[in-house]
Amino acid sequence: MTASEIRQQFLDFFASKGHQIVPSAPIVIKNDPTLMFTNAGMNQFKDYFLGNKTPAHTRVADTQKCLRVSGKHNDLEEVGIDTYHHTMFEMLGNWSFGDYFKKEAIAWSWELLTEVYNIPKDKLYVTVFEGDASENLPRDEEAFNFWKEHISEDRILLGNKKDNFWEMGDTGPCGPCSEIHVDCRPDNERQAIDGKTLVNADHPQVIEIWNNVFMQFNRLKDKSLEPLPAKHVDTGMGFERLVRVLQGKTSNYDTDVFMGTIHITEQLTGKKYEGTDSRKDVAFRVIADHIRAISFTIADDQLPSNTGAGYVIRRILRRAVRYYFSFLDVKKPLLHDLVPVLAAQFSHVFPELQQQVEFVKKVVFEEENNFLRTLDSGIRRIEDLMQQQTASKVVDGQTAFELYDTYGFPYDLTMLIASENGFSVDEPGFKAAMQQQKDRSRAATAIDAGDWVVLDETPDSVFIGYEQLESTTKLLKYRTVKAKGKEQFQLVLGQTPFYAESGGQVGDTGVLHFGDEAIHVTDTKKENNLIIHFADKLPTNPAAKVKATVTKDKRHNTARHHSATHLLHAALRQVLGTHVAQKGSLVNAEALRFDFSHFAKVTDEELAQIEALVNEKIRQNIPVVIKELPKEEALQLGAMALFGEKYGDVVRVVIMDPAYSVELCGGTHVATTGELGLFKFVSEGAVAAGVRRVEAVTGALAEAFVNEQLQQLKEIRNTLKNPKELVKAVETLVQDKSSLEKQVEALELEKVRQLAAGLRDQVQDINGVNFLGQVVNVSNAEGLKQLALQLKNDIPNHVLLFAANIGGKASVALSIAEELVTAKGWEAPKIIKEKVAPLIKGGGGGQKSFATAGGQETDKLDQVVAAVKAILG
Known part of the structure; x- marks a missing residue:
């Protein structure tokens, strides 16, 4: 069977058991502050388990794109080294929300594996929770007894809390789980060693493929457990591992999930994949895995960047580049050529990549290109460092960390280059610097959330803010959260007019009146399906009726800017082309910011066309029609959906002329x-x-902005004595300025020549070295540099040091003859750092034979000359 057939059989099987087949959620998570990425199939159903939302279907099944490279679930460094860890992977799952429980979940998983997929029963083992005395949790007898109906008791193994008790996080729904493991070893090995001894022992051929989680408890902040009001089933089967088992392979990478990518990589590199543990083959596996994570995440609207989720993607991409650079001897971008291969392979199940293939390819290419330049400059920096450390033969840990953290240069590449040159790297120093950074990052982002104080069990927060900006309601629950050393108070109302930050639109602010007590709402956000109001304090009487009032002016101005983004999006597509797609936005009361896919600068002429088109639509005073429609019907109308967004079966459609702008949008708009x-x-x-x-x-x-620009033009016109042709007058002014600057530059150069001529006679011979050190009068740092450069060619075996007070700042230039750099080991940047910078309270650098510095202390320039002179003895 092909991988596609295996996936479809899973979905068809659970459809036959009454499950609704639902699409994968985006791999990037938008409304859950506890997660960057979807790292498990259950993430999109979290609200159902938490009781925040009522499910439309009590039985569902899907294949979910997942990513595990950050936080608790971090597989990155294992990827490519072994045969079964991945960054991005598919999780096949079937779910019950208060419907069936252990009996059915166990029976159906056994039926699918043994009767549909025909995995031999004597290759399978199952585990159940053995209990935990410290928490007074008994053994999962129910699961044990249900398994006995399908498999012999000697193949039912007991697992500890680490392996067989699943928890969503430090708090929240949890429960015992039952894993299914398969022994893929050859028959002779299976007969020699009992497979049960290898379960959960990290054996590469005895692997877990399915986990049945039985959610029946809620973990509170004090670590105690309380029973959930409804019991749920959450299962996950690793698709890549399942395909490996069914296709009889010893590695996930040998299946048709990955081999298509590997074959193209062979063609692009001229190297052959042999499936060994060599660094070359690890590189093939890293590339085949990482390009999936990179491509699907970018397609789901997360661009590489230097922070947050974007930094995680950049790290994955750079790890792939580092492997092909070092072990496949490829020095030019490679990954971007694999994007179309991947897009075609998954077009029927995850079509979003195929729909954006050229955009994703372009982003990947630019990221590769930039990092290859970083690698090149990083290698030069290490080589320079090693030349300076010939005595110790050690690259210090702080430098290795700086290369990694500031420049993105991989630590293992630093170690490789060092070892090839007979150097070592101060690994403890690197790890200490890395741990300090992690501690700082953890402290900066640490959030300590208390348990919710529940006043009302109503599951849903109802948003009524499309129609009204005031409501009388009640408080459902509240909690205190500590973040960055400050207390925050979070309130959830039964119904609320406050719009929660979403789709680029900022959250509302306003006031909650609990009787006579006013509580100010500073922001409104979503956490999964909860609408959370951030308040300046907690109410003294939480049970009182609440009058919730949104700040009207802020909401109205924000709505104007949100509606403008729709008009803008349509105008961009008309003027620039239909390849334009929204890639991010920020909408608030002060302005709008709109990011979109386009591969060239938007010219002034194009901007003028776009602006004119938007203003034409404004003058037409088009009614903004908003409808709620089934998603398929909305898409048939031509509604534009944003990549990376999760839409329900019924969607909100915003129409500004059906022939011009039709978009799916949950934001607030003008009439x-x-x-x-x-x-x-x-x-x-x-x-x-x-x-x-x-x-x-x-x-x-907009009026204020235009008036400000007009006022500036008026002031410019007045300054230039009201010329008839303002543009021509400004052009003449610029030309005159340029001409005068050239004259000044020529005069400065002549002054430097004269100064140099006067200094040639002041050279001193100190122990065979020609030293010239002077505090001179020049008008800029470039003049100081030119002075040194003019004299260095006339004075052999020299050390030249010139210092000047330029605009109240100290400036220094140091030139050392190449022969002295070699013979004496004198290096200009090192002397600047050790002898000059401390005196002038500044810094600088440069090449070994020439360096400059700047600082605050102008009264120490004579001491600078003396300090450098003293080096010569």
């Missing part, structure tokens, strides 16, 4: 486009490879 008044661009620029950003304002803010 007619005329309410926007005026649309005006403020800026345009690049955000990342293939992504541009425009910023704009509407309404009174």
